[in-house]
Amino acid sequence: MDLFLQQVLNGLTLGGIYSLVALGLTLVYGILHVPNFAHGAFYMAGAFAAWWLMSKVGLHYWLAMLGSALFVAVIATVSERLVFHPLRKASGLHPMIAAIGLLLFLEAGAQALFGADFHRMETPYTGILEVGGVTAPVQRLMIVAAAFGLMVVLHLFLHRTVMGSTIIAMAQNRDGASLVGIDANRVAMLTFAISGVLAGVAATLYAPINLVYPAMGNLVITKAFVIIILGGMGSVPGAIVGGLIIGFAESFGAFYISTDYKDIIAFVLLVVILSLRPQGLFTRGMR
Amino acid sequence: MADAKTFRVGWALLFALGLAFPFLAGNDYHLTVMAKAYIFALATIGLNLITGYTGQFNLAHAGFMAIGAYTLGILTVDHGVPFWIAFAIAGVFTALVGWPLGLVSLRLKGHYFSIFTLCVGYILFLVIEKWEGLTHGTVGIIGIPAPSPVFGLTFDSPIRLYYLVFFFLVIGVWAMHRIVHSLLGRTFMAIRNGDELAEALGINLMRNKVLAFVLSVFYAGLAGALYAGFVRFLGPDIAGAHHTFDMTMYMLVGGLGTLAGPLLGALAVPWIEQTLQFLQDYRFIVFGPLLILLVIFLPHGVVGTWLGWAARRRARSAAAFAPAPAGRTDRAATPTTPATGGRHA
Numbered sequence: 207m208d209l210f211l212q213q214v215l216n217g218l219t220l221g222g223i224y225s226l227v228a229l230g231l232t233l234v235y236g237i238l239h240v241p242n243f244a245h246g247a248f249y250m251a252g253a254f255a256a257w258w259l260m261s262k263v264g265l266h267y268w269l270a271m272l273g274s275a276l277f278v279a280v281i282a283t284v285s286e287r288l289v290f291h292p293l294r295k296a297s298g299l300h301p302m303i304a305a306i307g308l309l310l311f312l313e314a315g316a317q318a319l320f321g322a323d324f325h326r327m328e329t330p331y332t333g334i335l336e337v338g339g340v341t342a343p344v345q346r347l348m349i350v351a352a353a354f355g356l357m358v359v360l361h362l363f364l365h366r367t368v369m370g371s372t373i374i375a376m377a378q379n380r381d382g383a384s385l386v387g388i389d390a391n392r393v394a395m396l397t398f399a400i401s402g403v404l405a406g407v408a409a410t411l412y413a414p415i416n417l418v419y420p421a422m423g424n425l426v427i428t429k430a431f432v433i434i435i436l437g438g439m440g441s442v443p444g445a446i447v448g449g450l451i452i453g454f455a456e457s458f459g460a461f462y463i464s465t466d467y468k469d470i471i472a473f474v475l476l477v478v479i480l481s482l483r484p485q486g487l488f489t490r491g492m493r
Numbered sequence: 494m495a496d497a498k499t500f501r502v503g504w505a506l507l508f509a510l511g512l513a514f515p516f517l518a519g520n521d522y523h524l525t526v527m528a529k530a531y532i533f534a535l536a537t538i539g540l541n542l543i544t545g546y547t548g549q550f551n552l553a554h555a556g557f558m559a560i561g562a563y564t565l566g567i568l569t570v571d572h573g574v575p576f577w578i579a580f581a582i583a584g585v586f587t588a589l590v591g592w593p594l595g596l597v598s599l600r601l602k603g604h605y606f607s608i609f610t611l612c613v614g615y616i617l618f619l620v621i622e623k624w625e626g627l628t629h630g631t632v633g634i635i636g637i638p639a640p641s642p643v644f645g646l647t648f649d650s651p652i653r654l655y656y657l658v659f660f661f662l663v664i665g666v667w668a669m670h671r672i673v674h675s676l677l678g679r680t681f682m683a684i685r686n687g688d689e690l691a692e693a694l695g696i697n698l699m700r701n702k703v704l705a706f707v708l709s710v711f712y713a714g715l716a717g718a719l720y721a722g723f724v725r726f727l728g729p730d731i732a733g734a735h736h737t738f739d740m741t742m743y744m745l746v747g748g749l750g751t752l753a754g755p756l757l758g759a760l761a762v763p764w765i766e767q768t769l770q771f772l773q774d775y776r777f778i779v780f781g782p783l784l785i786l787l788v789i790f791l792p793h794g795v796v797g798t799w800l801g802w803a804a805r806r807r808a809r810s811a812a813a814f815a816p817a818p819a820g821r822t823d824r825a826a827t828p829t830t831p832a833t834g835g836r837h838a
Contacts, residue, residue, distance in 0.1 A: 241604045243611075292789045298603050299550050303745060304788045306738055311781025318775045424734070428615050431608045439604070466623045473612040473619075480601060480609055 208339040213457045219346045221453025222353030226408035227426055228433040228445040230401030236377035236440035237397045243305040246427025247312035252278040252406030253413045254316050257327045267330050275406035282402030283395050316420040329414035349411045373397055432476040511659050521651040528658040532720045534759035535665045537740045539712025545750035547705045548685035553610040555736035556617035557710040561587045561717030566634035566727045576641040580718050587714025588707045595706030618732040633728035640722045681705050745787055748794025
């Protein structure tokens, strides 16, 4: 039973991180209808920024997270301006290829600056809590709390503020939104900035229990794609639910099936689901 | 048609250059670089059939190359199967694996399909890395035999291996030329330009989409097997997504949906990479932005842009010298780009 609860905690940790990354991806998809393959590189850039700010500048963990979020937000916004904006009217293939170009550039850039080695990021929260027989590292609990806290904040932002509503409006109906005077450029930049913040925070939260290296985003982004297909491309609740499904599938799969194959579980799940329901589980656009 | 003649001359020139290359290349190293470029060109031409001609962005192509390569490696090294038998099995087996993927492509459109294939590529990579009993895991397969002699012809020197690879590339290009210029090729392009319309015209979507896939990955499988026989060592890296990205770049540089484009891209880019060799792993710092610039400013690639330019010029001169009825001039002027007009090299 304790082992079961342990897996629940692991599932929540993974699910929280995956959801944050998938949320950024799904927001951008909802607005631009582009699968941003570079999003994983944003995530990686966030981890490197936080690691650098902590280990070289000596900032505190939370300040490093803030710095990382800002840094990735800037990268994402600049990418929107320089890469995706000029391709707004291009065919489906070209923005995807451009996103791959961006991914290759960021990955090679990180490798040039910091090398291909693995880096360990320290966390000030090394304690372990014992709750009813379950050993819970504080960092993991914090990930769960912060990830889901951030999701609530994002929900409030999207539904309670004018700026948030413009994003939803544009995702629902681009022409209608511009008809009522919503500036599509501003919304696109804002959406990219938010997706960058989410990636930066997710990376800073997860990096201490993982490692920091240039290719670290690849597996995460691929899983985030699985998640938004599961949850419906462009759907915010779908990204959260999908993230939890994959998080739990992985933690239980690693425990009951095999650690070696845990990374394949998400993909096999996707292949099975898409074969049965090509439009994803809950596809209904961003509502 | 001046164009057709230009192209015939172009192909003949390329062929002659390929034949003469060993005498122009100063050393074996250049031969090796070129032969490797041929192998990837073969796979790129296959990828172009799916991505360029049927319009589905397949991100698992390197994975299929890896299937071909590992099939050859495992059969020859672990089971002692003769090289050429293993070679044939590698191509057929890869095509068989591609068959269900073709079926899936019927149901998944656009982005869904790309993401799906991205995941398929990852599954293939992870399976190769983890299934040690079959693939030797990260250690890889060592000691793959060289291609065995055919009719007394041995392939034991770099120059002979070069000609072997060149031979396969020529056959591959010729076969692809036949495919895209046949009814089948037109059918594929009709599907790219709108599969619902194509279906309404009586095109059997199921048969043709699956066929396009099977053909595409058959090329990848043979290229992979050729790679295994050429390099004689295999690791999971061959299935890595960056190889697919490389091939996508070759395609895009030359021009999607043309036959000459991906071929020229696949032959030229490795040499650009050679001159940028000092960058080593960082070459993507240059190539990433290059890919973005290409997509934005030269979306039809070098050959595609040239074709569009030639078509416009022809339309202009046709209009100037023989003032045809408006309808005919319009038809001649419409196919300005290979991606929309179905004109291809």
